[in-house]
Amino acid sequence: CTADGSCSLKNKLPDGEWWRKEINAAQPKCREIDPDNVGTCHQWTVELSKGGQATVLDIKTMLSDFIKTTNNFDENHRVLDWNDQMDELYLSAPKNVVGSDKVFVTPHIDGFFGLIPFVRAWRCVYGLTGPHNTVTVQPMRNPDQREVTLGPGIFTCFDYNREIHWIENRVNASSPELDERMVLKIHFYDYPSLLPKWLGDAFGQLNAEYNFFARRAFLVSQFPDRSWFSKAVGGVINSITLFGGRAEKYFGYVNIGIVLAFIFAAHFRKYDLLSTAGIAPYGIAALALIFRSVTLGQFTRDAMALKATSVALLGLSYGHEFLRSSLSLGALFSLVLVAVGLGLAYLAYEALGPDLTYYGKQFGVVDAANAATEWPYGATGIPHPMVLGSVLALTGLRLHPTFGPKFSRNFLLHIACDLAVLAVEVFDVHLPAGMDYRSTLAEFLQFHQQPGNIYAHLLTTVMGVMGVLGLVNNVLYPSSAADKTSKNAYTNAPLITLAWTWLVVRYTVPDSDAANLTVLVMTLCALGVWAVKPPAYVNVLLLALAVGLQEFAHHHYGEVTYMASYANLTPQAALTFALHNIWLLPFELRAAVNSLSQFSLPSTSL
Numbered sequence: 092c093t094a095d096g097s098c099s100l101k102n103k104l105p106d107g108e109w110w111r112k113e114i115n116a117a118q119p120k121c122r123e124i125d126p127d128n129v130g131t132c133h134q135w136t137v138e139l140s141k142g143g144q145a146t147v148l149d150i151k152t153m154l155s156d157f158i159k160t161t162n163n164f165d166e167n168h169r170v171l172d173w174n175d176q177m178d179e180l181y182l183s184a185p186k187n188v189v190g191s192d193k194v195f196v197t198p199h200i201d202g203f204f205g206l207i208p209f210v211r212a213w214r215c216v217y218g219l220t221g222p223h224n225t226v227t228v229q230p231m232r233n234p235d236q237r238e239v240t241l242g243p244g245i246f247t248c249f250d251y252n253r254e255i256h257w258i259e260n261r262v263n264a265s266s267p268e269l270d271e272r273m274v275l276k277i278h279f280y281d282y283p284s285l286l287p288k289w290l291g292d293a294f295g296q297l298n299a300e301y302n303f304f305a306r307r308a309f310l311v312s313q314f315p316d317r318s319w320f321s322k323a324v325g326g327v328i329n330s331i332t333l334f335g336g337r338a339e340k341y342f343g344y345v346n347i348g349i350v351l352a353f354i355f356a357a358h359f360r361k362y363d364l365l366s367t368a369g370i371a372p373y374g375i376a377a378l379a380l381i382f383r384s385v386t387l388g389q390f391t392r393d394a395m396a397l398k399a400t401s402v403a404l405l406g407l408s409y410g411h412e413f414l415r416s417s418l419s420l421g422a423l424f425s426l427v428l429v430a431v432g433l434g435l436a437y438l439a440y441e442a443l444g445p446d447l448t449y450y451g452k453q454f455g456v457v458d459a460a461n462a463a464t465e466w467p468y469g470a471t472g473i474p475h476p477m478v479l480g481s482v483l484a485l486t487g488l489r490l491h492p493t494f495g496p497k498f499s500r501n502f503l504l505h506i507a508c509d510l511a512v513l514a515v516e517v518f519d520v521h522l523p524a525g526m527d528y529r530s531t532l533a534e535f536l537q538f539h540q541q542p543g544n545i546y547a548h549l550l551t552t553v554m555g556v557m558g559v560l561g562l563v564n565n566v567l568y569p570s571s572a573a574d575k576t577s578k579n580a581y582t583n584a585p586l587i588t589l590a591w592t593w594l595v596v597r598y599t600v601p602d603s604d605a606a607n608l609t610v611l612v613m614t615l616c617a618l619g620v621w622a623v624k625p626p627a628y629v630n631v632l633l634l635a636l637a638v639g640l641q642e643f644a645h646h647h648y649g650e651v652t653y654m655a656s657y658a659n660l661t662p663q664a665a666l667t668f669a670l671h672n673i674w675l676l677p678f679e680l681r682a683a684v685n686s687l688s689q690f691s692l693p694s695t696s697l
Contacts, residue, residue: 219273228257346393535671
């Protein structure tokens with residue numbers, strides 16, 4: 092495969108009739124149990140004929156190269172291994188929506204181990220027959236990749252434990268009944284080369300054992316009309332799939348974790364939550380526009396989920412105060428203004444649609460010629476109606492006689508965030524070409540080659556992070572530095588650090604290992620500062636020592652500093668300096684991982 096993902100097989104792909112004979116010969120029970128071919132049929136590829144296994148090997152070799160090439164495995168020092176025992180030849184039944192067959196047409200995630208960091212299981216679905224009417228939907232991707240019809244030689248690869256997907260049968264009056272859909276499901280797992288191979292293999296086996304269990308349960312419940320037990324098992328499978336799939340599709344498990352961190356950090360205090368979780372959608376909007384390192388599908392889901400959380404917090408806080416206070420003309424005017432603002436914002440969203448609302452043009456994945464023409468846009472429209480609607484609604488909240496004074500600080504904060512995101516959008520603030528994460532990392536690594544310098548920098552960077560967090564703690568919670576017994580009087584800083592770091596790295600660090608390590612290190616540093624509560628002079632000393640020792644490390648190990656390569660008074664130098672500091676910790680962690688990987692025993696990657 093080439094770097095852009097273009098791939099080819101060594102040998103010609105057999106036609107659909109050949110594959111149909113393969114599955115019938117290897118799995119005669121499919122014909123016995125389902126003579127009318129209305130259900131799905133599966134067969135492990137290890138049970139195919141020698142010719143079938145040879146063709147699968149050719150396809151799997153190509154898919155392995157595709158994954159490693161398009162996901163920077165060499166740069167990130169990761170190992171990709173094959174999970175052959177999970178591979179299967181699969182005949183789908185998108186028209187059968189009863190029993191366990193229903194899970195395939197329901198939004199779902201295949202596995203349950205997405206919370207395990209640093210490791211990943213892959214499922215590649217490779218088309219063998221066509222044309223057909225079955226579409227694979229992957230909503231978290233960009234518009235041109237969200238729907239794919241897997242005809243012969245067409246494939247898609249995704250995270251077995253994390254990416255939501257489903258299939259749909261797109262038959263209509265003008266579409267003839269087309270050929271059945273037969274695919275190969277091919278599996279891999281990958282892990283950092285620093286990880287012992289037996290641990291990586293244990294993760295692969297964990298996924299395989301779950302897959303075997305799920306397959307047995309699926310077969311038991313495929314035809315619910317044949318027994319009460321089959322119907323009961325099918326009901327359980329479909330219920331889990333329905334709930335789990337919808338939770339990921341509409342909100343996202345990572346977002347659930349982030350929101351819970353905000354909630355527990357604020358000890359359920361609604362006004363504190365408005366200052367943290369309430370402004371999270373503004374944060375990711377600005378990061379998405381500036382860094383543009385996530386797909387439009389993911390950003391749209393995240394933005395809608397976090398905006399819904401923010402609106403719910405505002406609504407609950409306002410509603411509680413509205414109901415407990417006396418009804419007055421001022422209260423009614425406040426309510427009307429809120430309704431007008433929300434209505435205007437909703438009309439703007441309806442006119443734009445989700446892809447344009449969430450910056451599809453700016454991301455370059457929606458045709459730039461697309462534009463909303465319906466009011467409140469178009470010739471008779473008003474400028475930036477969505478932001479105007481938000482400002483009107485927030486102003487309505489502020490004008491409530493009793494809620495307004497309590498909301499005053501958050502009102503200013505939310506208005507400032509609204510205007511900041513608008514400025515980023517209007518002035519098209521984003522990283523220029525050649526200054527993305529990987530390009531800047533490549534430059535940074537040129538000045539951090541010596542292992543001693545790399546490890547010294549990582550330690551001193553952690554010192555500096557603790558100093559900065561300590562100073563923030565001193566400013567935001569001045570009395571907590573003296574009163575080390577206070578627990579619930581202040582928002583929990585480690586949890587806030589966890590939530591915001593988690594959000595920021597998702598939108599700025601397209602390197603999962605460095606991103607996960609950054610969240611871990613930042614949270615541990617915040618825990619240390621929160622526990623010790625060092626005074627301001629100690630935090631300043633930590634920060635000064637971090638900077639001084641980093642300069643000494645460069646001198647001691649004979650490496651020029653990265654800053655020296657761009658130290659001049661130009662806008663590009665200023666931007667490089669900003670990115671250097673934003674990405675410093677993930678850069679240092681990636682450099683350390685790369686260095687340690689050089690000393691680890693080489694792992695075999697098939």
